[in-house]
Amino acid sequence: SDASNSTDIAIIGAGPVGLFAVFEAGMLGLKSHVIDALDMVGGQCSALYPEKPIFDIPAHPQIAGQDLIDQLAKQAEPFEPTYHLGQQVIKLEKRDDGRFTLETNTGTVIDAGAVVIAAGCGAFGPNKPPMDGLEDYEGSGGVQYYVKRRADFAGKKVVIAGGGDSAVDWALSLHDVAEKVMVVHRRPKFRAAPDSSAKLQALAEAGKIEMVIPYQLKGLKGENGKLSHVVVATLKGEELDLEADHLLPFFGLAMELGPIADWGLNLEKNHIGVTQGTMQTSVPGIFAIGDIATYEHKLKLILSGFAEGASAIHAARSYLFPDKEFHFEYSTTTGVPNE
Ligand code: FAD
Structure with missing residues (x-):
């Protein structure tokens, strides 16, 4: 595959939850490639309710859907994610070396050390x-x-x-x-x-x-x-x-898991079952977060998705570097690039 499409983490879905996972990955020194079927980032917030105020994002008494997305994209920007927009991931395969090959419907091939599925309700498109x-x-x-x-x-x-x-x-x-x-x-x-x-x-x-x-x-x-x-x-x-x-x-919108259903993951009623502490799916190295992920008492909220992203990225780092011991650090200690 194209060496420039080799990355630490491939994130499927550029909704609010996928975007925040880019930031979390960046904070742990991991590079991300993000793929979305829509030709813009933002998932449901941008596609379905850009001008509606959301009232339950912590520290924002209210924020419009698109404004939240703009802020998340800005927060991710210092880590220079690569976006592959307007393309759907149709294939995901785990290789013998433990890494992953992803392929999109427009022919993009991505090699990733770990995969985070933040695919919402699946690739969605209008009826x-x-x-x-x-x-x-x-x-x-x-x-x-x-x-x-x-x-x-x-x-x-x-x-x-x-x-x-x-x-x-x-x-x-x-x-x-x-x-x-x-x-x-x-x-x-x-x-x-x-x-x-x-x-x-x-x-x-x-x-x-x-x-x-x-x-x-x-x-x-x-x-x-x-x-x-x-x-x-x-x-x-x-x-x-x-x-x-x-x-x-x-x-109406047709929301379909589509190809995700064929990736050998443990599915529960069109959602991907995960272990809550790590957000890992039934396949080691593949994580699921946000609306698509399910576990007992799951709340389908953006704020849950943010926390799930932090858990998944920490676990993905351990998957990438199984022999390394990491120490937990606050953002106030590490800072972010160019700040
Ligand atoms: P999504 O936002 O659904 O994004 C997933 C992205 O993945 C999509 O862009 C999709 O195209 C892409 N994708 C899927 N499969 C593939 C594939 N195979 N290849 C490439 N791309 C793929 N939540 C709140 O917390 N508070 C609220 O007040 C609130 N209000 C809402 C109001 C409305 C009208 C709606 C519809 C939802 C509301 N929600 C609210 C829910 C919130 O929008 C979702 O919880 C949130 O968008 C989930 O984020 P996500 O990143 O997991 O998924």
């Missing part, structure tokens, strides 16, 4: 509406499955599709920034919090949001990969062309 040519408009073309910044939609015509909380919440949130918000749903009833549904109804009646009901997504029109119209249709086949700069389809 996509079945439409021809969808891929041609994804990203900068106008079709997006996540909202990163409301400001990106200022003055734009936005079609939101779906009938759940995400569709309703983003319609409510974007209607006063966007030029126009249209909500496409196949039936009048929404599966969202009653309070939010009522707000949507009120805005629709006030003419501030256009309801396109009962329609379903049918197709896309545009030029040079840039969206211009979303075609919708009723079950009877009556079609409408909605002029739009953006389509935001919110049909």
Whole structure:
């Protein structure tokens, strides 16, 4: 394998928990490579609730999802992690020498001394509406499955599709920034919090949001990969062309363990069973932390994931250097590089 992709620790997943593990590894003098299926770091915080405040991060009375991620990335930065984003780890093999080979779906091969799986609910991706040519408009073309910044939609015509909380919440949130918000749903009833549904109804009646009901997504029109119209249709086949700069389809997220299920680890209902003190899985040298890890009385919280990261990295160091004796040190004693 490429020598530049040889590392002490490979961390699968760049969510909050994976990012903090980079810091912990750095503090123990270990280099990390971090792989994530998403093309950005931040996991659920960045993909699902960047602007929502979190209230239970110690020492932050409140902090928005993306702000937490920005701070974690900054805290990890002095240790110069290598990020491999937009790629899913599809293979993980333990070699006879006790080290590991990881392979991604884009062909990256990584050699690691130990592996920390911080994969959340598995590689996650949006459920996509079945439409021809969808891929041609994804990203900068106008079709997006996540909202990163409301400001990106200022003055734009936005079609939101779906009938759940995400569709309703983003319609409510974007209607006063966007030029126009249209909500496409196949039936009048929404599966969202009653309070939010009522707000949507009120805005629709006030003419501030256009309801396109009962329609379903049918197709896309545009030029040079840039969206211009979303075609919708009723079950009877009556079609409408909605002029739009953006389509935001919110049909839920598919979270799948995917390839992780084939790595010979001890699985418990789609989670990886670990020994809590070390966070080691059933395979020595492979550790699991954060949402994907389970043990008795596990709390699926970011703050638990941070502590699990510290435990896993200490145990990983012992796996890497079985004959060495290490002394526990505080960060106040060791400091961090360039501080
Ligand atoms: P994730 O954030 O899920 O990140 C895992 C990453 O691994 C993902 O980016 C994924 O793409 C990647 N990945 C998975 N498999 C692979 C693979 N094979 N190859 C490459 N990459 C892979 N928690 C709190 O503590 N407090 C709160 O107030 C709170 N509020 C929440 C609100 C909402 C709306 C949601 C959805 C969650 C909330 N949570 C909250 C939960 C919190 O977000 C999760 O506990 C946390 O994100 C778990 O972090 P993680 O790093 O373990 O996993």
